[in-house]
Amino acid sequence: MMSEIFTVTFITGLIAATLRMSTPIILATLGEIITERAGVLNLGIEGTMVFGAALGFLTTLATGNLWLGVFVAALGGIALSLLMAVLAVYMGLSQHVSGLGITIFASGLAMFIYRLVVGSPIVPPIITPFTPVVIPILSKIPVLGPSFFTQYSLTYITWALIPLVSIFLFKTRAGLRVRTIGQNPFAADTVGVNVNLTRTLCLAAGGAFFGVAGAFLTLAHQNMFLIDVIGGRGWIAIAMTIFGNWNPVMGALGALMFGFLDAFQLRMQTLGVDLPFHIFLMIPYLITILALISVSRKATVPAGLLKPYRREDK
Amino acid sequence: MIGMSIVKRKPLPGWVMLVIPVAAVFVTLLITSIPILIAGGNVFKAYGALFQGALGSKFNLLETFVKASPLILTGLAVAFAFRAKFWNIGAEGQLFAGAIMATWVGIYFTWLPGFLVLPVMIILGFLGGGLWATIPAFLKTKLKVDDVVTTLLLNYVIFHMMGALLFGPMQMPGSSWPRSASIMDAAFYPMLIARSRFHLGIIISFVAVLVIWFINNKTVFGYQSKGVGINLNAAKFGGINTNMVILKTAIISGGLAGLAGVGEVAAIHHHLMMDVSPGYGYTGIVIAMLGNLHPVGVALAAFFFSVISVGAQTMSRVAGIPIYIVGIIEGVALMTMLIFILLTEYKIRWTKS
Numbered sequence A: 001m002m003s004e005i006f007t008v009t010f011i012t013g014l015i016a017a018t019l020r021m022s023t024p025i026i027l028a029t030l031g032e033i034i035t036e037r038a039g040v041l042n043l044g045i046e047g048t049m050v051f052g053a054a055l056g057f058l059t060t061l062a063t064g065n066l067w068l069g070v071f072v073a074a075l076g077g078i079a080l081s082l083l084m085a086v087l088a089v090y091m092g093l094s095q096h097v098s099g100l101g102i103t104i105f106a107s108g109l110a111m112f113i114y115r116l117v118v119g120s121p122i123v124p125p126i127i128t129p130f131t132p133v134v135i136p137i138l139s140k141i142p143v144l145g146p147s148f149f150t151q152y153s154l155t156y157i158t159w160a161l162i163p164l165v166s167i168f169l170f171k172t173r174a175g176l177r178v179r180t181i182g183q184n185p186f187a188a189d190t191v192g193v194n195v196n197l198t199r200t201l202c203l204a205a206g207g208a209f210f211g212v213a214g215a216f217l218t219l220a221h222q223n224m225f226l227i228d229v230i231g232g233r234g235w236i237a238i239a240m241t242i243f244g245n246w247n248p249v250m251g252a253l254g255a256l257m258f259g260f261l262d263a264f265q266l267r268m269q270t271l272g273v274d275l276p277f278h279i280f281l282m283i284p285y286l287i288t289i290l291a292l293i294s295v296s297r298k299a300t301v302p303a304g305l306l307k308p309y310r311r312e313d314k
Numbered sequence B: 001m002i003g004m005s006i007v008k009r010k011p012l013p014g015w016v017m018l019v020i021p022v023a024a025v026f027v028t029l030l031i032t033s034i035p036i037l038i039a040g041g042n043v044f045k046a047y048g049a050l051f052q053g054a055l056g057s058k059f060n061l062l063e064t065f066v067k068a069s070p071l072i073l074t075g076l077a078v079a080f081a082f083r084a085k086f087w088n089i090g091a092e093g094q095l096f097a098g099a100i101m102a103t104w105v106g107i108y109f110t111w112l113p114g115f116l117v118l119p120v121m122i123i124l125g126f127l128g129g130g131l132w133a134t135i136p137a138f139l140k141t142k143l144k145v146d147d148v149v150t151t152l153l154l155n156y157v158i159f160h161m162m163g164a165l166l167f168g169p170m171q172m173p174g175s176s177w178p179r180s181a182s183i184m185d186a187a188f189y190p191m192l193i194a195r196s197r198f199h200l201g202i203i204i205s206f207v208a209v210l211v212i213w214f215i216n217n218k219t220v221f222g223y224q225s226k227g228v229g230i231n232l233n234a235a236k237f238g239g240i241n242t243n244m245v246i247l248k249t250a251i252i253s254g255g256l257a258g259l260a261g262v263g264e265v266a267a268i269h270h271h272l273m274m275d276v277s278p279g280y281g282y283t284g285i286v287i288a289m290l291g292n293l294h295p296v297g298v299a300l301a302a303f304f305f306s307v308i309s310v311g312a313q314t315m316s317r318v319a320g321i322p323i324y325i326v327g328i329i330e331g332v333a334l335m336t337m338l339i340f341i342l343l344t345e346y347k348i349r350w351t352k353s
Helices: A008-037 A045-063 A066-090 A095-118 A144-148 A153-171 A173-183 A185-190 A195-221 A233-243 A248-270 A277-295 B016-031 B033-038 B043-055 B058-083 B091-108 B114-143 B147-167 B200-218 B220-230 B232-237 B242-269 B280-290 B295-319 B325-345
Strands: B002-008 B346-352
Touching (some): A008 A045, A008 A153, A008 A195, A008 A248, A045 A066, A045 A095, A045 A195, A045 A233, A066 A095, A066 A195, A066 B325, A095 B033, A095 B280, A095 B325, A153 A173, A153 A248, A173 A185, A185 A195, A233 A248, A233 A277, A233 B147, A248 A277, A277 B114, A277 B147, B016 B033, B016 B280, B016 B325, B033 B325, B043 B295, B058 B091, B058 B200, B058 B242, B058 B280, B058 B295, B091 B147, B091 B242, B091 B280, B114 B147, B114 B242, B220 B232, B220 B242, B280 B325, B295 B325
């Protein structure tokens, strides 16, 4: 078995799959980091991803246009986040419960719409998914070429978003405002920042990320919509936000680790390792918990997280 | 521009809290008539079929009680934890833990005298769920790891542990499906009403409502648990061992969810399989909120969602509305209830500027 692991084909395939499988988690983690940096925990993430996966799939099924599917998934994510904003920002309701409400609602709605559109056929409908984009020259490099430079466009876009979100949060005035609101909304208000509007915009941006993350799974990773398509990836992104200490680069590294474990367990299964495959499926979740434990003492939670902002509460 | 602000209002009389959930249910059904209309259904016919399917005959009504039993238990589990601000989103996983323990007793404890099988099964099922819930409680209190995330992730861990058991040591000999062998007859919950599935577990869930009410209102621990939820630091300052209170709260909360798992194995399926729960643990969150974290409220809310989920099958058959309307109703009910609770404490003031 060892000799099978240390072949060039195996390693290339493992790296490629790691990058592919971490893409939706990186996207979702980036979205959650923006949202939480502004002081809002969005537990609607899991349901929003299911919704994006369904909307993106159905749009592409109807039009044959993959990018339109991605766009509509982003819009769906934004719509749900605006609902979250009404509940958790403007009304100041419990962020925990509002988010869970969104997740339950959005998952139900996604499945409901899917059934309405496709009915209950014996064979679920499929679309022609995204094909990997082969980058000229770079893709010819051994191992790195076929793994790093033969990925989906959405994966390349996701990589570009890691530094972009970082720069936005830490190097721009708008990012400073977002972080101030997350730390001390009263101080931000005093210097004239519209706390609730900024939180809403951050939620919307995060929602777009979640929607596209979901759509990646039905438009690139797979070519159909299944009920358990997200399978807890949203919760993993919440974990990676904490693991990455609310830093986009660190969060993305965490997501990459999960993607690696996911890709690795899949390969161990196909190599015929004699263990129930559920043991392998369990490992990424267990390691995520261990990762959380390892950083728990150092975590610097945005001080304004979970606190609704009401000027008159001052 | 019109602005909105939220200001505290004077305390409302106590009866308002009784009206609120009923009003929330009405508003929810009003809102969810939109997807019914979009699906091309007649709203009155659809809701008519729903209530007919859940309450229309003695058999249907008893089936609604059957479905309510696990929902009462997971609802109580979540409510008891949330009251102490222990964010237990893990009732689903704790239910699996209870179901695994019940199956273990039901298959392998054949050496026990028959009359002891059920008590042992119930106790071990409770402990299974309870101990599984102590993991996130321990991580929260000792290592400051966020309980929301750990309880959620542990649901997936135990789900796959169950899968490993059902494809491994617990798999029914000769089967290629992930299911266990059937449990012994002595481990079946007795049926209490002839020609129905009205079983012992339903009584157990009613007793659980009374016990939780008693703990909440008549014991020092219930008082401490609430204190921890209202203000952790004040509770600590007041000399309460808050870590111990959270740990005990977790055991009771997880134990209740575990009992839901015992019931599903002992009364409904008589064996363990991967879809032993259609999401009872998550619905428990909605039920806990709709019941305003009060045990009697939880029981009523659980009955309501049982009506919805039993009736939705009839509605799906008669009016052609996809069964997933249940999820939409749950989500809308949760959000509506949250807003209604807010409106009892605050009022919205519109301002022109």
